[in-house]
Structure formats: C-alpha cells, structure tokens
Amino acid sequence: MGKLETNKKVKKNALLQNAFELFTDKGFAKTTISDIVSRAGLAKGTFYLYFKDKYDLRDKLIVYKAGQLFCDAYKALVSQPMNGFEQELLFVADYIIERLKKDHSLLQFLAKNLSWGIFRTAFSSNVPKESEEFYDYYLRMLKKNHIGCKDPELMLFTIIELINATCYNCILFEEPVTIDEYLPYLHLSIIQIFRAFTVEASAIPANTI
Known part of the structure; x- marks a missing residue:
C-alpha cells in the first residue's frame, strides 16, 4: 500500500x-x-x-465494527486446535460474547443499529475489504469442514441476531439471567440453528457454498 x-x-x-x-x-x-x-x-x-452523509457513515460504521469483531474472532480461532465446525462456531460466539462483556458501548451500538438491510451490505462490494473478510473466513470454515449450507448468509445472520439480543439483555441488564448462566442454553441454540441450516455436503450440489 x-x-x-x-x-x-x-x-x-x-x-x-x-x-x-x-x-x-x-x-x-x-x-x-x-x-x-x-x-x-x-x-x-x-x-x-x-x-455521503451521516447516515451513510453510520451504516458503514456498523459494518466496520461488526467486521472488526469477526475478523478478530477468526484470528483467535486459527491459533486454537478445534474438533469440527460446531466447536469452531461456538468458539467464535464465545469470543464475541467476551468482547461485548468488556465493551458495553460496542454492545449497545450494535444492538441498537444492526439490522438485516445494513448487515447485508457487509457482503457487497461497496464496503471496505476489511469489513468483508469475516464473511470470507466463515465461508472458508464451512468448506474446510465439508459442510453444505443452502443459505450461509441467512444462517450467519440468524446466529448473530441471537447472540446480539441475548448479550444485550443478559449482559447489560442481567435479564432474565446473567450471560454466564445463560451461556449453556445459548450454545445449544446455536448448534440447533447450525444443524437446521446445514446438511451433509454430498447431499447438495457442489456449488451451493
């Protein structure tokens, strides 16, 4: 550069x-x-x-901050031996949760502003490369583990929304319980979402992911 x-x-x-x-x-x-x-x-x-304006900056900032978070999670992940994609997914979720536990400003900002329309711009060519990297990493993780997914974008968004909403209530307000108390249930929910969206790679066309 x-x-x-x-x-x-x-x-x-x-x-x-x-x-x-x-x-x-x-x-x-x-x-x-x-x-x-x-x-x-x-x-x-x-x-x-x-x-273009303040709203354009806000939308790009949401993508930028979310992208940073996932890129950092991926960098932490590659240095850790994992046993399968489910464990990798939970590792990334736990990494994000720990970061949000320490940074309430980031948690509040993402929880208030992250929406489906804004989130989708993270996968377009109209945002900085560093904000797209986490999605590329995610797709590579699926391929590396031979996981077939008909809609990886929707699966990722569903998991993120779950983590986002859970962290907002459990971390900021400790409602209905603290995040540490809720974590085992959150893990189970993430795994169920993953299994609902995925099938054996041999059961779907090779170009699905």
Whole structure:
C-alpha cells in the first residue's frame, strides 16, 4: 500500500472511530458532521470524500465494527486446535460474547443499529475489504469442514441476531439471567440453528457454498 492510500485509510478510520465515540457518548441524533470532523482533526470536506452523509457513515460504521469483531474472532480461532465446525462456531460466539462483556458501548451500538438491510451490505462490494473478510473466513470454515449450507448468509445472520439480543439483555441488564448462566442454553441454540441450516455436503450440489 502506497503512502497516499495509507493516508486515506488513516483518515477514514479516524472518522469512523471518532464517530463511534460520539454516537455512543452523545447519541446519533445529537451528533453532527461538524462534531465528527472536529474531533478527528480533519476538514469538513474530507468527510465527503468517504461518506455521503451521516447516515451513510453510520451504516458503514456498523459494518466496520461488526467486521472488526469477526475478523478478530477468526484470528483467535486459527491459533486454537478445534474438533469440527460446531466447536469452531461456538468458539467464535464465545469470543464475541467476551468482547461485548468488556465493551458495553460496542454492545449497545450494535444492538441498537444492526439490522438485516445494513448487515447485508457487509457482503457487497461497496464496503471496505476489511469489513468483508469475516464473511470470507466463515465461508472458508464451512468448506474446510465439508459442510453444505443452502443459505450461509441467512444462517450467519440468524446466529448473530441471537447472540446480539441475548448479550444485550443478559449482559447489560442481567435479564432474565446473567450471560454466564445463560451461556449453556445459548450454545445449544446455536448448534440447533447450525444443524437446521446445514446438511451433509454430498447431499447438495457442489456449488451451493
């Protein structure tokens, strides 16, 4: 990566990170573009080199933060010996839960803003590569373990939504129980979702995943 591209990435990341801090501190509605660029130490015109408006930034920030979380989970996963895809899936879930237990701001931000429409943009060519990587990793994990899945995108979203909602209630409010008490049931639910979406690879066309 050349110096120009590096500088662009640094500026864009500065806008994303400072927007995240402002959104979680002040709230999305009360945060202005001027607030974001001022905190990032950039000119207002720089903002429009990367984002159409505040809503575009928010949507890309959700994808960016979710992408970071899953990329980090994958990097942790590859250093651990696992016995099959189900164990890998639970490892990733536990990694995410531990991160959200430590970072309530991130948990609140994702829980409030992550939606199906926004989530789907993570799989398009219109977002930064680093925000797409976790989905590529996920598909490779399926292939590596010879798992057939007719709709891997929908399976991943279903699992994420379950983790998202569970963490929001159990971590922030300890309702109906703490996340540690609920974790065994969450594991069982994730495995059931996985088995509902998947079949033996030999039972479906080779190009399904």
